Amino acid sequence: MEFGVNFFPVVDPAEKSATQYYDESLRLTKVAETLGFEHVQTVEHYFSAYGGYSPDPVTFLAAVAAQTTRIRVATGAVIAAFTHPLKLAGKLAMLDHLSHGRLDVGFGRGFLPDEFEAFQVPMDSSKARFAETIEAVRRLWTEENVLWDGQFHQFGPVSMLPRPYQQPHPPIFVASATSAESCAAAGTAGHHLQVVPSVTSREALQENIAGYRAAYAAAGHPGAPRIQIKYTCYLSEDRSEALVAGAHYEQNYIDKMAEAIASWASTRSDAYPGYEKFIDKVRAFDFKKSLQDNKVLAGTASDIRAQLETIRGWFGDDLCVSLQFNPGAMPFSQSLNAIELFGREVMPHFTAVGALQEVR
Amino acid sequence: MEFGVNFFPVVDPAEKSATQYYDESLRLTKVAETLGFEHVQTVEHYFSAYGGYSPDPVTFLAAVAAQTTRIRVATGAVIAAFTHPLKLAGKLAMLDHLSHGRLDVGFGRGFLPDEFEAFQVPMDSSKARFAETIEAVRRLWTEENVLWDGQFHQFGPVSMLPRPYQQPHPPIFVASATSAESCAAAGTAGHHLQVVPSVTSREALQENIAGYRAAYAAAGHPGAPRIQIKYTCYLSEDRSEALVAGAHYEQNYIDKMAEAIASWASTRSDAYPGYEKFIDKVRAFDFKKSLQDNKVLAGTASDIRAQLETIRGWFGDDLCVSLQFNPGAMPFSQSLNAIELFGREVMPHFTAVGALQEVR
Numbered sequence: 001m002e003f004g005v006n007f008f009p010v011v012d013p014a015e016k017s018a019t020q021y022y023d024e025s026l027r028l029t030k031v032a033e034t035l036g037f038e039h040v041q042t043v044e045h046y047f048s049a050y051g052g053y054s055p056d057p058v059t060f061l062a063a064v065a066a067q068t069t070r071i072r073v074a075t076g077a078v079i080a081a082f083t084h085p086l087k088l089a090g091k092l093a094m095l096d097h098l099s100h101g102r103l104d105v106g107f108g109r110g111f112l113p114d115e116f117e118a119f120q121v122p123m124d125s126s127k128a129r130f131a132e133t134i135e136a137v138r139r140l141w142t143e144e145n146v147l148w149d150g151q152f153h154q155f156g157p158v159s160m161l162p163r164p165y166q167q168p169h170p171p172i173f174v175a176s177a178t179s180a181e182s183c184a185a186a187g188t189a190g191h192h193l194q195v196v197p198s199v200t201s202r203e204a205l206q207e208n209i210a211g212y213r214a215a216y217a218a219a220g221h222p223g224a225p226r227i228q229i230k231y232t233c234y235l236s237e238d239r240s241e242a243l244v245a246g247a248h249y250e251q252n253y254i255d256k257m258a259e260a261i262a263s264w265a266s267t268r269s270d271a272y273p274g275y276e277k278f279i280d281k282v283r284a285f286d287f288k289k290s291l292q293d294n295k296v297l298a299g300t301a302s303d304i305r306a307q308l309e310t311i312r313g314w315f316g317d318d319l320c321v322s323l324q325f326n327p328g329a330m331p332f333s334q335s336l337n338a339i340e341l342f343g344r345e346v347m348p349h350f351t352a353v354g355a356l357q358e359v360r
Numbered sequence: 361m362e363f364g365v366n367f368f369p370v371v372d373p374a375e376k377s378a379t380q381y382y383d384e385s386l387r388l389t390k391v392a393e394t395l396g397f398e399h400v401q402t403v404e405h406y407f408s409a410y411g412g413y414s415p416d417p418v419t420f421l422a423a424v425a426a427q428t429t430r431i432r433v434a435t436g437a438v439i440a441a442f443t444h445p446l447k448l449a450g451k452l453a454m455l456d457h458l459s460h461g462r463l464d465v466g467f468g469r470g471f472l473p474d475e476f477e478a479f480q481v482p483m484d485s486s487k488a489r490f491a492e493t494i495e496a497v498r499r500l501w502t503e504e505n506v507l508w509d510g511q512f513h514q515f516g517p518v519s520m521l522p523r524p525y526q527q528p529h530p531p532i533f534v535a536s537a538t539s540a541e542s543c544a545a546a547g548t549a550g551h552h553l554q555v556v557p558s559v560t561s562r563e564a565l566q567e568n569i570a571g572y573r574a575a576y577a578a579a580g581h582p583g584a585p586r587i588q589i590k591y592t593c594y595l596s597e598d599r600s601e602a603l604v605a606g607a608h609y610e611q612n613y614i615d616k617m618a619e620a621i622a623s624w625a626s627t628r629s630d631a632y633p634g635y636e637k638f639i640d641k642v643r644a645f646d647f648k649k650s651l652q653d654n655k656v657l658a659g660t661a662s663d664i665r666a667q668l669e670t671i672r673g674w675f676g677d678d679l680c681v682s683l684q685f686n687p688g689a690m691p692f693s694q695s696l697n698a699i700e701l702f703g704r705e706v707m708p709h710f711t712a713v714g715a716l717q718e719v720r
């Protein structure tokens with residue numbers, strides 16, 4: 001297993017300024033690099049306290065790349081429907097160079113009606129836009145004189161600059177696919193996978209991951225598929241402190257998500273089956289159940305080691321677990337303590353390097 | 361007078377990799393900060409060796425912001441027609457926070473037919489898009505629940521996050537206006553100005569700047585208008601070395617610009633009067649005449665001090681002169697030597713701090 005750090009700002013400006021949020025996240029990034037985390041990633045959202053501090057993940061990740069030398073930088077994800085493929089291919093390739101080839105690109109479909117409405121993009125088109133954008137960007141990265149005649153974009157022949165640092169192109173991840181079909185399609189296409197266990201049952205996620213692995217192997221792609229799996233992590237020497245923080249910040253997440261998805265009450269899209277019931281699901285959230293189901297990590301180092309052993313048993317040894325250590329407006333000292341404890345007392349138990357040190 | 365550093369990559373990948381170009385530019389940025397330069401800026405262009413290494417200036421400037429603490433970061437410019445105002449407002453505000461309020465935003469109309477064609481934006485619409493984007497971004501930065509019903513974009517009510525660090529918003533520059541009307545309009549609107557003397561006669565530029573200052577004052581805007589004026593600078597202890605470099609890299613600029621604007625031969629736009637003759641103008645380029653006319657700076661520190669004194673006499677004492685020290689694929693050692701010489705032997709002659717040191 002490897003571990004990354006995920007920044008998903010569920011923060012109201014009244015609680016913590018954007019300056020402070022970015023500064024603290026950059027400090028955590030440098031600590032993460034020192035501790036041996038594999039990547040940092042961040043999200044794309046707009047307009048609300050549910051992720052709205054990150055309308056452009058590439059901008060934040062360029063700052064990360066400039067202050068680090070080893071840790072990978074990942075979008076988790078860019079929303080394909082909201083940026084022109086020419087623009088996306090260009091700025092991602094710039095980031096790949098600025099980071100000397102440390103970029104992993106997660107592409108997502110998006111799921112917030114308010115965002116689609118603001119960009120005047122029909123939600124029903126998001127799946128097709130997602131597929132078109134990934135393929136257009138991949139061709140812009142790898143070919144000259146690209147002539148693109150798609151459903152949503154037409155351009156060319158153009159030769160994009162810069163071409164990426166990594167050859168043939170930065171690893172492509174499909175973000176947050178929740179259906180078995182989408183996961184299998186990602187495997188067939190040779191893409192990597194980003195999954196969010198909190199929105200899927202354990203059994204469904206196991207099936208999706210198994211289907212993904214099988215499709216990747218069946219298509220004969222070289223190398224191993226990479227799977228990033230995302231959790232929020234509340235870690236402290238004091239179990240009750242960790243559980244209090246977990247209950248508080250998970251409820252904050254749920255409350256702000258509920259606001260951000262409120263328009264699903266009046267939105268229907270064939271492309272998002274069941275999303276109109278999303279609000280009820282969110283409202284039914286229960287922290288204790290979430291913890292029991294290992295959808296959130298919380299407790300002492302020993303508790304979290306046990307949770308991760310269970311997760312490894314369920315989903316595999318080859319996961320990269322992407323952890324959020326600074327949810328909501330958590331005080332920085334608490335996040336810093338958690339990530340340092342994780343690096344010292346949890347990570348070595350799971351990584352090859354750590355296992356070796358334990359043997360010695 | 362103040363001085364900034366301008367990065368405009370007129371580089372073919374066969375001559376210098378993007379990785380090397382960005383790395384060297386970041387190194388020059390840190391040197392520039394130490395030497396007391398006021399800003400660094402970079403451009404937005406696509407597809408060709410004429411600027412194509414910079415499809416997204418914000419991505420590069422986020423890396424600059426992360427490696428510096430004092431120097432300002434400026435877009436020079438973002439092209440309004442190619443990015444959605446929601447996206448532009450969001451990522452520029454992120455950069456403003458990442459830099460702790462060091463952002464200056466130059467907005468440009470763009471002028472390359474190939475770029476407009478690729479983005480499927482009619483060139484005739486660029487002036488109206490430019491005006492609409494600036495105003496939409498300004499409102500997204502300063503107001504909540506923005507309802508925008510423009511000619512090209514409709515959205516809202518939305519409240520953009522993050523709101524910028526600088527209040528009420530980052531300084532707005534109008535980039536490269538070449539007509540008296542556009543310069544006066546920028547002054548009336550209270551915007552700052554970025555000008556490129558190489559594309560305008562000295563007399564016309566003097567009139568444009570005078571008209572801009574008068575309009576800014578007449579509209580009663582608080583504070584002083586800021587004017588950034590852009591030159592390429594070839595500086596060496598050895599005059600002939602500087603002149604050889606100037607002749608070589610200015611010709612490189614002209615050759616690559618000629619390729620990038622080749623489609624003006626078959627393009628006509630009422631919104632770009634005279635641009636169809638642009639190619640002939642470019643082909644008629646003569647380095648010696650350009651140097652005599654002070655449209656490029658080249659020579660020893662003493663030569664360049666004399667040129668800047670003339671420029672100050674023509675256009676005013678309150679300019680910020682934005683200098684390119686690494687044109688084309690110039691070897692890094694040559695750029696580094698030039699910027700250090702400039703900081704030591706030219707800049708003190710013109711800045712308030714430098715004047716004070718000379719008195720002592």
Ligand SMILES: [Ca+2]
Nearest residue numbers: 002351352353
């Ligand atoms: Ca490893």
Ligand SMILES: [Ca+2]
Nearest residue numbers: 047114517518
């Ligand atoms: Ca709303």
Ligand SMILES: [Ca+2]
Nearest residue numbers: 156157474477
């Ligand atoms: Ca064409």
Ligand SMILES: [Ca+2]
Nearest residue numbers: 362711712713
């Ligand atoms: Ca000064």
Ligand SMILES: [Ca+2]
Nearest residue numbers: 157158407474
């Ligand atoms: Ca072309």
Ligand SMILES: [Ca+2]
Nearest residue numbers: 114117516517
């Ligand atoms: Ca609405």
